[in-house]
Amino acid sequence: MRRATLRPLAAAVGVTLALASLAEAQQAPPAWKQGQPAELANSPLSPVPLPPTPTPANQIPLDRVKLPPGFKISVWADGLHNARQMARGDKGTLFVGTRVAGNVYAVVDRGGRREVKVIAKGLSQPSGVAFRDGALFVAEIPRLLKYENIEAHLDSPPAPKVVYEYPKDAHHNWRFLLWGPDGKLYFNMGAPCNICMPPDTHANISRINPDGTGFEYFARGVRNGTGADFHPVTKELYFVSHGRDWMGDDIPNDTLHHAPRPGLHFGYPYCHQGDIVDPDFGGGHSCSEFAPPLLKLGPHVAPIGTRFYTGNLFPPQYRNRLFIAQKGSWNRSERIGYRVMTVELKPGQPPKYEVFADGFHEGDKVLGRPTHIEWMPDGSMLVSDDYHGAIYHITYAR
Amino acid sequence: MLAGAPAQAADLEAGRRLAEPCARCHGADGNTTLPGTPSLAGQPAWFTHWALIKFRDGRRKDPLMSPFAANLSDADMAGLAAYYAALPPRPRPQAVDAAKAAAGQRLAVSNQCTSCHRGDLSGQHQVPRLAGQDIEYLRRMLRAYKEGTAGDLEGLMTIAAQPLTETDIESLAYYLASLTPAP
Numbered sequence: 069m070r071r072a073t074l075r076p077l078a079a080a081v082g083v084t085l086a087l088a089s090l091a092e093a094q095q096a097p098p099a100w101k102q103g104q105p106a107e108l109a110n111s112p113l114s115p116v117p118l119p120p121t122p123t124p125a126n127q128i129p130l131d132r133v134k135l136p137p138g139f140k141i142s143v144w145a146d147g148l149h150n151a152r153q154m155a156r157g158d159k160g161t162l163f164v165g166t167r168v169a170g171n172v173y174a175v176v177d178r179g180g181r182r183e184v185k186v187i188a189k190g191l192s193q194p195s196g197v198a199f200r201d202g203a204l205f206v207a208e209i210p211r212l213l214k215y216e217n218i219e220a221h222l223d224s225p226p227a228p229k230v231v232y233e234y235p236k237d238a239h240h241n242w243r244f245l246l247w248g249p250d251g252k253l254y255f256n257m258g259a260p261c262n263i264c265m266p267p268d269t270h271a272n273i274s275r276i277n278p279d280g281t282g283f284e285y286f287a288r289g290v291r292n293g294t295g296a297d298f299h300p301v302t303k304e305l306y307f308v309s310h311g312r313d314w315m316g317d318d319i320p321n322d323t324l325h326h327a328p329r330p331g332l333h334f335g336y337p338y339c340h341q342g343d344i345v346d347p348d349f350g351g352g353h354s355c356s357e358f359a360p361p362l363l364k365l366g367p368h369v370a371p372i373g374t375r376f377y378t379g380n381l382f383p384p385q386y387r388n389r390l391f392i393a394q395k396g397s398w399n400r401s402e403r404i405g406y407r408v409m410t411v412e413l414k415p416g417q418p419p420k421y422e423v424f425a426d427g428f429h430e431g432d433k434v435l436g437r438p439t440h441i442e443w444m445p446d447g448s449m450l451v452s453d454d455y456h457g458a459i460y461h462i463t464y465a466r
Numbered sequence: 467m468l469a470g471a472p473a474q475a476a477d478l479e480a481g482r483r484l485a486e487p488c489a490r491c492h493g494a495d496g497n498t499t500l501p502g503t504p505s506l507a508g509q510p511a512w513f514t515h516w517a518l519i520k521f522r523d524g525r526r527k528d529p530l531m532s533p534f535a536a537n538l539s540d541a542d543m544a545g546l547a548a549y550y551a552a553l554p555p556r557p558r559p560q561a562v563d564a565a566k567a568a569a570g571q572r573l574a575v576s577n578q579c580t581s582c583h584r585g586d587l588s589g590q591h592q593v594p595r596l597a598g599q600d601i602e603y604l605r606r607m608l609r610a611y612k613e614g615t616a617g618d619l620e621g622l623m624t625i626a627a628q629p630l631t632e633t634d635i636e637s638l639a640y641y642l643a644s645l646t647p648a649p
Contacts, residue, residue: 096629097578098622114581117591120515120547121540168619170523190523193620209621238621 099239103262103348104314115398116434118168122149122457129435130460132427138383141425144450144461145182148173151452151459153244153373154442155197155204159219162442163187163204165197167242167454172197172206174222175459187218187225193238196255198245200278207243207255210236212280231280235260235269240292244440249303253278254286256293256307263312263337263348271336273307273327287325289333289358295374295440299413300388304328306362306413308371308392311340313399320344322369323361324392324411324419332359363419368397369405373440379447382464386410393438393451396429403429408438408451425451425462481549484542491530496553502602508555508647513594514547516619525617555647557598562644570641573634577626586648592619598647604639 096102100115125143133141145162150169154162162175172188188194188206196207204218206228213228215221234241240258248254252275259271273287273296287293287307296307305327311320320340327334335342335358337349342360345353365371373393377386389410396406406428412420428436437455444450449462485492488506492498496507506514520526521535522543538546574580574587582593589595596604610616611627612635618624630638 096625098581099620099625100622101578101581117512120512120519120592121544169519170525190525190617238618238624 099261100313102264103312108314113399113401116396116437116455118150118455122147122151123455125458128453128456128458132430132435133425134427135425135462138466139425139462139464141460141462144459145175145184146456146458147184148175148452148459149457150454151439151457152195152242152454153197153440154450154452154459155199155245156442156445157199157204157219158202161219161222162450162459163197163199163218164452164459165195165206167193167195169457170194172204174218176222185222187215187222188213188228193242195242196245198247198253200247205231205245205253205278207234207245209238209241209243210234212253212255212276214278231278232276232283235267237270241270244295246296246298248275248305249298250275251278252276252282254296254305256290256296258290258292258294259336262314263346265337265349273305284330286330287327287332287334289336289338290325291336293325294370294372295392297375297390300376300378302328306374306376306390308365308374309334309336310370311367312337312346313368315340315344315347316367317400317402318367321361321364321367322371322394324363324365324371324374324390325359326362327359333357334359334361362413363411363421365392365394365409365421366404368400369407370395370397371405373438373451375441375443377443379443381447382449385412388413391424391441391449393441395437395439395454396434403432403434406434406437408441477545477548478552480542481545481547484538484546485549487534488546495556496550497556497558498600499558500600502600502606504600504603505555505558505598506550507553508588508649509547509550509595510589510591510593511544511547511551512592513589514550515543516592518543518546520617527615554649555595555598557646558600558643560601560643562601562640564644566637566640567644568641570637570639570644573630573638574641582622587642587645588648595647596642597645599642601639601643604642605635608635608638 125146150166152165154164164173170191171186174185174187176183191208194206194208198205202217204215206213211230212232214231215228237260239260243255246254254275256273259266272285273293274285276283290309292310293307311322338353339355339358371392371394377389389412392409394405397404408425410422410424436453438451439454440452442450451460491503492506497505518535521531587597611623
């Protein structure tokens with residue numbers, strides 16, 4: 069940690085100074101500045117602030133979004149402030165988590181018109197949602213909640229059961245939820261910092277039984293694993309992670325990882341993107357000690373929603389392809405990300421990384437922030453935008 | 467863009483009407499001398515809006531503000547926030563201990579308060595103006611962040627407040643209260 073800088077002091081405060089110095093030595097910068105080297109102390113870069121209200125559909129500039137031929141994008145639902153992960157109920161309700169908005173939404177499709185209901189509010193960054201056997205699971209920072217028989221109670225949701233209590237550290241601990249082929253619920257527990265030696269409880273992807281028992285770490289050394297999916301054929305885990313900040317515009321890359329078995333360590337905080345030893349924490353380590361990333365996704369692109377396509381609507385070449393929504397950069401002089409990419413994974417071949425939906429920024433101006441992905445029963449795609457508080461619908465017609 | 471766009475005259479007028487019951491505590495021009503009550507004049511609109519959201523959804527609790535915010539719509543909140551943002555902030559007459567304020571200034575530097583609250587501590591976006599705010603309110607909010615009862619949005623202030631001692635909180639409150647609010 070950097071030493072605090074003391075200003076010249078008035079003589080009158082000598083005793084207070086001695087006491088204050090002790091306290092000041094313990095101070096840390098704001099979480100988003102942590103790890104910023106002294107030479108970047110005056111950097112104008114800072115996270116993109118979130119407006120306090122969602123953007124009405126008719127003010128979202130989707131006409132700027134470029135898609136491959138035959139694909140179309142439209143606003144499917146608006147008014148979902150800070151919309152993050154989505155999960156579909158058995159009866160067709162779309163549940164939507166949020167971060168700082170603190171809400172969980174239910175979207176009911178009423179024949180072309182979508183009714184948006186707030187089913188929980190005032191939670192602590194309830195980003196992750198998952199549905200099974202009639203129950204909605206919501207991961208907020210401190211707790212995993214379960215709302216039973218939720219689709220019968222959308223207008224008066226019952227008090228949730230607390231299934232599991234997470235560590236309370238907020239930074240990088242807004243979560244995704246993902247059902248594994250083993251019937252367990254997978255989630256991320258990010259590093260509570262930009263760059264630090266994380267406690268054993270953090271910087272991982274973990275899993276638990278749906279009743280809250282059997283907690284296990286699955287993948288270690290994961291700084292901020294914001295999205296994941298299991299391959300439709302191999303049933304193996306793929307996940308994305310955000311690289312550290314304040315090492316410059318072009319390093320390190322955010323990354324796609326493959327975790328075919330539990331227990332692998334993916335490098336954080338010692339090694340980034342498989343080949344950069346951390347300047348502060350990498351001493352005595354080599355990147356060869358850790359599982360390398362499958363693919364470098366670009367620096368600061370902020371990958372989040374990570375889902376394999378298994379539908380039949382998109383052209384056949386998209387089947388089993390991985391879609392990655394990239395919310396876009398802040399810790400970079402020129403914006404990057406703000407798009408949806410695809411990755412084709414074929415045995416024995418390097419991953420093929422292609423643009424799918426682009427144009428969610430114009431120079432420095434943020435036009436949208438694609439965040440999470442969900443599939444419609446007909447094989448079309450939903451993408452949430454946590455900046456505008458909207459859900460987009462991407463369809464295909466030949 | 468959009469939510470950050472300059473307030474329209476109609477929004478300001480709607481906000482002014484909605485703010486009539488607020489004047490008794492927060493002052494007719496958004497500047498108050500009532501101890502423990504924040505001045506709202508010149509607060510960034512997003513900050514006031516987020517504060518009302520937090521009172522509405524229960525993340526922040528207050529015997530007066532919680533019931534007031536309970537039935538406000540997003541548009542009401544936007545109008546109130548725009549109205550107060552447009553009012554000029556004035557200094558509050560309050561007794562400030564110079565030695566404590568000096569210690570508070572050093573803490574403000576070492577905690578890098580200005581990296582979010584701006585160099586003149588006038589706030590921006592969702593981050594509040596602190597310069598010239600009520601000392602008792604500042605003290606109470608810093609304690610609330612430390613205790614986790616302030617309804618912190620992203621957890622940044624909760625993290626920042628953890629190492630603060632009661633003496634640090636006192637010093638910071640004196641320092642921030644002593645500043646003349648820039649327009």
